Every structure is written in structure tokens, then in C-alpha cells.
Amino acid sequence: MPQRVALLARAQAELERGDASAALDDFERAAMMLHAADAELGLIRAAMQDGQYRRALAFCAHTAGEHTDDADGGALYAWLLRVGGQPAQASRTFADARAHAPAGDALVDAADRALASSGPPVAMGMLLQSAHRMAPWPVMLQAQAAPPASAHFASNAVLEDDGNSALLPMSALPANARVWVRNGLGQTTAATLDASVASLSSHGLARLLLRAPLATGTSRSSASRAPFAGSPGQAMQFGSGDAPAWPTLTQGFLGSLAGDGDVRKLGFDADPGAAVLDATGVLVGVVSTRSGSEAHWVPLSALAPTNASGPIPSGTPKRTGLALVAPDQIYEAGLRRVLQVLVADDPP
Numbered sequence: 001m002p003q004r005v006a007l008l009a010r011a012q013a014e015l016e017r018g019d020a021s022a023a024l025d026d027f028e029r030a031a032m033m034l035h036a037a038d039a040e041l042g043l044i045r046a047a048m049q050d051g052q053y054r055r056a057l058a059f060c061a062h063t064a065g066e067h068t069d070d071a072d073g074g075a076l077y078a079w080l081l082r083v084g085g086q087p088a089q090a091s092r093t094f095a096d097a098r099a100h101a102p103a104g105d106a107l108v109d110a111a112d113r114a115l116a117s118s119g120p121p122v123a124m125g126m127l128l129q130s131a132h133r134m135a136p137w138p139v140m141l142q143a144q145a146a147p148p149a150s151a152h153f154a155s156n157a158v159l160e161d162d163g164n165s166a167l168l169p170m171s172a173l174p175a176n177a178r179v180w181v182r183n184g185l186g187q188t189t190a191a192t193l194d195a196s197v198a199s200l201s202s203h204g205l206a207r208l209l210l211r212a213p214l215a216t217g218t219s220r221s222s223a224s225r226a227p228f229a230g231s232p233g234q235a236m237q238f239g240s241g242d243a244p245a246w247p248t249l250t251q252g253f254l255g256s257l258a259g260d261g262d263v264r265k266l267g268f269d270a271d272p273g274a275a276v277l278d279a280t281g282v283l284v285g286v287v288s289t290r291s292g293s294e295a296h297w298v299p300l301s302a303l304a305p306t307n308a309s310g311p312i313p314s315g316t317p318k319r320t321g322l323a324l325v326a327p328d329q330i331y332e333a334g335l336r337r338v339l340q341v342l343v344a345d346d347p348p
Contacts, residue, residue, distance in 0.1 A: 001213055004033045010208040011042055012130060018139030018186070022048035037067040044076065047134050048246065051185050051217060053332040056080060056198030066095065071101040072132055075111040079134045082115055084247035085234065085327040090115065098157045107132050120239035120248035121270075136186030138244045141212035144190055147180045156237045157181060158286045160221060160300075163213040166191065166339055167286050167303075168227040169272040171204040182337035183214055186244040188342075203263070204288045204300045209342075219333035221283035226264070227298035229256040234330055235266065235287065235295075236338040237274035249331045249336045262302030263288065264296040274339040281330035283337050 011026035023046040031039035040063040056196060057080050063073040071268040074097025080086070082090035094115060101108045106126060114121040123134040123160035140146055155172030159165075159181075166181055171194060173179065182188040191208040200206055236247045254276075255265030264288060266276065276285040276297045285299040 001034060004030050004039075005104040006040065007033075008039060011046070015042065015046050015049060016137050018049070018128070018137065018243045020046050024050060035066075036134075037063060037070040037073055040067070041072055041076065041229055043250065045133060048080075049185060051332065051335055053080070053084065054328045055337060056082050057084065057328055063302045068100040071097055073104050074095075074100065075107055075132075076134065078115065079111065080119065080246075082121060083246045083252050090192050094142045116182060117239070119177055120237060120245075122241035123243065123245060124241065135246060136184065136244045138182065138186045141187055141189045141214070143248045144188075144211065145310055145340050147178075147188070148344050148346070148348075150346050151178075151242065151342040152344075153238070153240055153242045153340060154179075154343040155341045156287075157208065157217060158273070158275045158276075159183065159214055159337050159339055160283075163196065164210055165193060166208040166210065166341075167200070167205050168208060168339075168341055169288060170201060170204055172273065172341060173206060174343060177345050178348065179208060180342040181208060181210065181214070181339040182244060182342065183337075183339055184238075184245070184247045187214055188244075189214065200303065203302065205286065205298065205303075209247045212268075214339075215336060217267065217336045219281070219332060221300060221337075222278075223303070225299040226284055226301050227254055227278045229264070232279040232324065233267070233284075234266070234277040234281070234327075234334075235270035235274045235297065235329075236277065236331075236334040237271050237340065242342065245340065247326060247335065249334065251327065258296050263296050263298055266297050268295070268336060269293050270295045273341065275334060277330060277337075279324050281325045281333050283334075 007030045011023045015023035027043040044056045044060045057118050060077040064077040067073045076091045082332040127134045157166040157168035179191045189212040194209045215287035235250045238247050252268030255267035270287045274287040278284045285297045287297045289296045
């Protein structure tokens with residue numbers, strides 16, 4: 001079907017240049033022409049590029065179940081479950097995909113190595129190829145130049161101030177380094193250190209000013225009272241890879257104060273710069289340090305009031321834990337809140 005082949009090629013080109021809406025339309029048209037895994041996998045990746053995690057996850061469940069002869073669907077479904085905070089279901093899904101795949105399948109082996117990590121999985125090698133990609137495509141905002149090949153991952157960060165700035169660990173930035181930030185949709189912009197906010201240094205944090213704002217979407221942040229110790233919470237973070245990636249959601253129970261100040265124990269593992277979310281998915285803080293396996297975080301309520309994007313709407317429960325939100329909904333909103341920080345030490 002030459003028309004379908006051309007449509008798939010156009011959709012893929014649209015996806016790689018960041019036009020997720022057009023790619024969704026064209027992949028959907030191709031999927032209606034023939035029930036095959038290639039168009040469905042493209043549709044799933046386009047939905048992720050557009051920030052529609054729940055849609056992508058639901059459709060990937062169909063693809064993995066209907067096309068067991070193609071390992072891509074099962075591997076991608078396991079990956080989406082893993083980064084979305086459902087590791088047990090991800091393990092079962094991947095075991096099923098491996099059982100249906102031929103021995104020595106290169107994609108299954110590559111995904112197995114990445115998913116075996118105790119931390120966020122990092123896509124490398126063939127897992128970044130278009131046909132098997134387990135990550136978003138990079139998209140530079142406002143036609144900015146892409147980061148150089150020497151740019152490398154330095155830290156996680158949290159998007160704040162209506163998408164105009166980011167909070168990150170102060171120790172993550174080398175002196176005089178060039179900096180970029182990238183969200184879970186692959187959207188990337190240059191950033192500069194805001195040296196005017198000295199008050200953050202007492203919490204081990206710094207602020208970046210973004211050259212182009214990153215949309216916060218439906219996600220919310222709150223600088224009102226921090227969640228109480230023992231309440232459910234989540235952390236979202238990227239792995240240490242330099243390439244675009246989907247962040248990983250980790251769930252647990254928030255810890256108590258760590259001393260006399262505002263810093264609190266997270267209660268579960270996360271890296272500095274990770275976003276801390278309450279039980280309803282509202283951004284409430286940022287991980288500041290980690291000592292061994294113990295992570296500490298700073299509530300937004302302990303920082304300057306200007307860090308808040310606005311109060312929680314009146315319809316949202318003020319006591320976390322009374323109205324839990326599904327992990328897929330929390331993850332979808334968090335895709336825009338947690339950032340990769342890339343730095344290049346060499347001169348432009």
C-alpha cells in the first residue's frame with residue numbers, strides 16, 4: 001500500500017521534528033488503513049510526545065496484547081508501565097513479551113538490560129532508534145540551537161514560576177558552564193543561573209531562568225503547608241543518560257523533619273533535583289540532597305512565596321491522602337514538571 005507507506009513516513013518525520021498533533025493524525029489514518037503494529041506504535045509514541053501518557057498507555061496495552069508476534073509492543077508497554085510507577089506490572093508484561101519473542105531478540109535484550117536497573121531506566125543504542133524508541137525526540141524551543149555534543153546530564157530540576165524558571169541543587173552547576181533544561185516531552189531551552197536569589201543557597205538550591213518558558217500544562221504546584229509525615233507521596237526524576245528521556249515515577253510515604261530546619265526526609269530513594277509530589281499529584285517540593293539511600297527534600301512552602309504557581313484550587317482536598325489520584329494521571333502531569341539539566345563546560 002504505497003499511500004500507507006508514504007503516510008507513515010510523513011507521520012514519522014512530523015514526530016521527529018516535534019509536530020506531535022500532525023503525527024497523531026497521520027498515524028491514526030494509517031492505522032485505519034491496516035491493522036498493523038507499525039502505525040499503532042507510532043501513534044503511541046506520538047501521544048507520548050504530546051504529553052498524553054494515559055492515552056499512550058491504554059493504546060499500548062492493546063498493541064502488546066494484539067501483536068504478540070512483534071516484541072516492540074510488549075517491550076514499549078513494559079517501559080511505559082515502569083516509568084509510570086508500576087514496576088511489578090511492568091515486570092510481568094516484559095516477561096510475557098520475552099516469552100513470545102525469539103531467543104536472542106536484540107530489542108528484548110536491550111530493553112531487559114535497561115529495565116534491570118534499580119533506578120530510572122535509560123534508553124541507549126537501539127532503544128533510541130526511530131523504530132524502537134523508548135524516549136521522546138528533542139525539540140528546541142523558539143528555534144534555538146541544539147546543545148552541543150559535549151553537553152551532558154548534570155542533574156534533575158523542577159519547573160516553577162509558570163514555566164519561566166527551575167529549581168535545582170546548587171552543587172549541580174559547574175562554574176561558567178552553559179546550561180539547558182529539557183522536560184519529559186523532549187522540549188529543550190537554554191537557561192542561565194539567577195544569581196539574585198541568595199536565600200535559596202541556605203537550602204542547597206539554585207534557580208535557573210529559562211530563555212523560553214516551558215508549558216506546565218495541567219500540572220499544579222503549591223507553596224501552602226507541606227504534606228504531613230507519613231502521607232503518600234511521589235518523586236519524579238530522570239536517569240543519568242544525556243539523551244532525551246521519559247522520567248520515572250516512584251511512590252512511597254513522605255518522611256519527617258530532618259533536624260530543626262525546613263528540610264525533610266523523603267522516606268524513599270530519589271536523586272537531588274527530583275520533583276516531590278503529594279498524593280494528589282501537586283508539586284510540593286524538590287529533593288535537595290541525598291546521603292547514601294536517604295534523600296532529603298525542601299517543601300516549596302519553605303522557599304520564597306514567588307516560587308508558587310498559585311494556590312491549590314478550592315475543589316482540591318487540602319489534606320493529602322484523603323483523595324488519592326491514579327498514578328497514570330500523576331505521571332501525565334509530572335512529565336512537564338521534572339527537567340533534565342544539561343551542561344557544557346567548553347566555550348561556544
